[in-house]
Amino acid sequence: MRSFILVLMFFCTVAVYAQAPDPSYVQNNYLKREVYITMRDGVRLFTSIYLPKDSTKKYPVMMQRTPYSVAPYGEGKLKTQVGPSAELMQDGFIFVYQDVRGRWMSEGEFIEMRPHQDTKSGKAFDESTDTYDTIEWLMKNLNYHNGKVGMWGISYPGFYASAGLMANHPALVASSPQAPMADLWRGDDSYHNGAFMLPHNFGFYPSFTNRTDGKPTQTPGKRFDFGTPDGYQFYLNLGPIKNSLKYTETLGKDPYWRANLEHPNYDEFWKSRNILNHHNGIRHAVMVVGGWYDAEDLYGTFKTYQSVEQKNPGIVNIFVVGPWVHGGWARGDGDILGNVNFGQKTGIYYRQNIERKFFNYYLKGIGDNNFNEATMYETGSNQWRTFTEWPPKAAKERNLYFGANGKLSFDAPAAAQSASQYTSDPAKPVPSSDYITSGMPREYMVDDQRHASRRPDVLTFQTDVLDKDITLAGNIWADLKVSTTGTDADFVVKVIDVYPDDAKDNPNTAKHIRMAGYQQMVRSEAMRGKFRKSFDTPVPFKPGKVEEVNFELQDVLHTFKKGHRIMVQVQSTFFPIIDRNPQKFLPNIHYADPSDFQSATHKVYHNKTNASHLKVRVLE
Known part of the structure; x- marks a missing residue:
C-alpha cells in the first residue's frame, strides 16, 4: 500500500483538520496526564488524558481507543490537535486516548478484531469490558468531569467504538463509530465476498503488527519496501500470493498476513470477528458516519448502521454519509476527489453542523435533539438531503x-x-x-x-x-x-x-x-x-x-x-x-x-x- 495510506490511518487517529487553530492551542489550554488503567483481568492499558486547564468548570469526556498509538508519549509532549474536530476541541471537553491491549504502551495480547462475547462472567473480557472498565476508572478518578462520556473513532478506532456500544456503562451517553470495520471477510479491509484486497493488506499490516515480544514499545513496525512505484508489475512479478512469504522480515513473520492466507473461506476465524452479530442492548445515542468513496470500510459503515437500527428499536441512531474517502470528513474541505468536484465544502459542513451538534447536545445539553435520521450527500446533483429512514421508502x-x-x-x-x-x-x-x-x-x-x-x-x-x-x-x-x-x-x-x-x-x-x-x-x-x-x-x-x-x-x-x-x-x-x-x-x-x-x-x-x-x- 502506498505510504499515504499508512499516514492516512495514523491521521484518522490523531485527527487532522482543515482549519486547525494555532498548533500551540493544546499546549496553552490543556494539561496532559499519562496513566495505566487496570482492567478486570489485571492487564494495564496505557491512557493519555488531556484536561482543560480551567478547572473551575465540569467537562464531559470524549474518548477514543486505538491500535494506532496515542503518541506523543511523555506528559510534557502534547498532540497539536485533540478530539474529532477543531471545533469540538475548542468547545471544552476532557479528551482521553487509550492504546488497546497489546499495542504500543499497553500490556496484554493484541488480537485482530478481538471476538465479542455476548455472555461474560468473572474476569472474562473483550473490547466492551475494556471500554466499561476504562470509563469506570475515569468517572472515579477525574476530578472535574460532568458524569457523561462520548466515544468516537475512525476505521480501526471506529471498530473499537462499535464494540464499545455494548459496554452499557451508565456514563456512556453518545457514541460515533465512523467508517467502522465490521466484517473483514464479507466486505471490509481483507476480503470482499472472498476476493482478496491485495495491496490494502500487503503494504499495511507489516508496519501495523509491531509487537512480537509482548512488551510495551513506542517503536513502529517495519514498512514493506516495494522497490518500485509500479504495483501492477510488482504483483504480477510476485506470482502466486504464497510467494509473499519469502519476505521473511515483514510478511513472512506477520501472523495476521499468514491468517489471511490460511483462511480464504468464511470460516470461524472470520465469523467470530463479525461485530455485527452482537449489537444488542444498546441504550445510548449513536451516530454512524462514513463516506461514499471509502475504499477500506464502506461495508462496515452501512452494515453497522443497519445492525444498530434493526437490533435496537427506539434508540437514537442517526446516519451521515458524504462524498468522502476513508476518514475524509475529519479533515479537508470535502469538495473534490480526484477529477470530480462536489461543489460544496462538505467536510466543513459536517464538522460544524452535524458532529459538533451531536456531541454538544448529548454530552452538554446544548442545543436541541432535532436530528435527522439520515443526512446524505447526493452526488451527481451535489446537494445534502435528509431522510426519515435509510434507504428511503420512496x-x-x-x-x-x-x-x-x-x-x-x-x-x-x-x-x-x-x-x-x-x-x-x-x-x-x-x-x-x-x-x-x-x-x-x-x-x-x-x-x-x-x-x-x-x-x-x-x-x-x-x-x-x-x-x-x-x-x-x-x-x-x-x-x-x-x-x-x-x-x-x-x-x-x-x-x-x-x-x-x-x-x-x-x-x-x-x-x-x-x-x-x-x-x-x-x-x-x-x-x-x-x-x-x-x-x-x-x-x-x-x-x-x-x-x-x-x-x-x-x-x-x-x-x-x-x-x-x-x-x-x-x-x-x-x-x-x-x-x-x-x-x-x-x-x-x-x-x-x-x-x-x-x-x-x-x-x-x-x-x-x-x-x-x-x-x-x-x-x-
Whole structure:
C-alpha cells in the first residue's frame, strides 16, 4: 500500500483538520496526564488524558481507543490537535486516548478484531469490558468531569467504538463509530465476498503488527519496501500470493498476513470477528458516519448502521454519509476527489453542523435533539438531503437489464437466445487504474473507466442518453446469469456515470484528463465465483453450465443527470486491488502454483430465460 495510506490511518487517529487553530492551542489550554488503567483481568492499558486547564468548570469526556498509538508519549509532549474536530476541541471537553491491549504502551495480547462475547462472567473480557472498565476508572478518578462520556473513532478506532456500544456503562451517553470495520471477510479491509484486497493488506499490516515480544514499545513496525512505484508489475512479478512469504522480515513473520492466507473461506476465524452479530442492548445515542468513496470500510459503515437500527428499536441512531474517502470528513474541505468536484465544502459542513451538534447536545445539553435520521450527500446533483429512514421508502425497486449490443435498459429482454462473452487471462489482468501506483489510491472509486471499457476482456452495457434525471438511492444487487469454460472465476461489476461529450472540465481535473465523455465509477464490487452458493463452503463451476452469481454492491445516493448515461461494466480481473483468480477451482487460491493460472471464457446471458440485471432503487 502506498505510504499515504499508512499516514492516512495514523491521521484518522490523531485527527487532522482543515482549519486547525494555532498548533500551540493544546499546549496553552490543556494539561496532559499519562496513566495505566487496570482492567478486570489485571492487564494495564496505557491512557493519555488531556484536561482543560480551567478547572473551575465540569467537562464531559470524549474518548477514543486505538491500535494506532496515542503518541506523543511523555506528559510534557502534547498532540497539536485533540478530539474529532477543531471545533469540538475548542468547545471544552476532557479528551482521553487509550492504546488497546497489546499495542504500543499497553500490556496484554493484541488480537485482530478481538471476538465479542455476548455472555461474560468473572474476569472474562473483550473490547466492551475494556471500554466499561476504562470509563469506570475515569468517572472515579477525574476530578472535574460532568458524569457523561462520548466515544468516537475512525476505521480501526471506529471498530473499537462499535464494540464499545455494548459496554452499557451508565456514563456512556453518545457514541460515533465512523467508517467502522465490521466484517473483514464479507466486505471490509481483507476480503470482499472472498476476493482478496491485495495491496490494502500487503503494504499495511507489516508496519501495523509491531509487537512480537509482548512488551510495551513506542517503536513502529517495519514498512514493506516495494522497490518500485509500479504495483501492477510488482504483483504480477510476485506470482502466486504464497510467494509473499519469502519476505521473511515483514510478511513472512506477520501472523495476521499468514491468517489471511490460511483462511480464504468464511470460516470461524472470520465469523467470530463479525461485530455485527452482537449489537444488542444498546441504550445510548449513536451516530454512524462514513463516506461514499471509502475504499477500506464502506461495508462496515452501512452494515453497522443497519445492525444498530434493526437490533435496537427506539434508540437514537442517526446516519451521515458524504462524498468522502476513508476518514475524509475529519479533515479537508470535502469538495473534490480526484477529477470530480462536489461543489460544496462538505467536510466543513459536517464538522460544524452535524458532529459538533451531536456531541454538544448529548454530552452538554446544548442545543436541541432535532436530528435527522439520515443526512446524505447526493452526488451527481451535489446537494445534502435528509431522510426519515435509510434507504428511503420512496425509492422503488427496479431492474436494469443487460441486453444485446451493449444495451442497458429498464425493459426486460425478450430474445430467446442472447449472451455476451469475453476471455479473461490472469497473465494480462485488467488494471484497476490507468496510472502507476504501488498501493490502493483513494481516488480509484471515482476514476475514469475508459481504459477498461476499451478492453476486449471487459463487457460494457449502457443506456441511451437520459432524457431526465435518474436518482439511485440505496443498495444495488447484481444478479448475473453466467457460464465459464473454467471451474472458478471472479466477477466484478461496476456502475458508472457517463458524462456527455460536451461536459466541461473541473478546476481540479487533471491536465491529462477531460470530463467530456468521462466514465465516473459510482460503485463497484467483486464476487469470487466459488462462493456463489455458500461463503463457507466453496463449490466449483461446471464448465458450460449457466449459473446465478448474485451479490450486493453497497449503497449509493447518486443522480445520473439528464444528458448522461448509466453504464455497467462486467469483468473478471481488477488488478492489483483484487488478487488474480487462477480460474481453476482450488481449495486455497493463495497457495496456487503458477501452472494453475489459466485463461477462461465467460458468458453473461441476457435473454428472456436468463436475464442478467442489476436490482436498483430509483428515487423519483
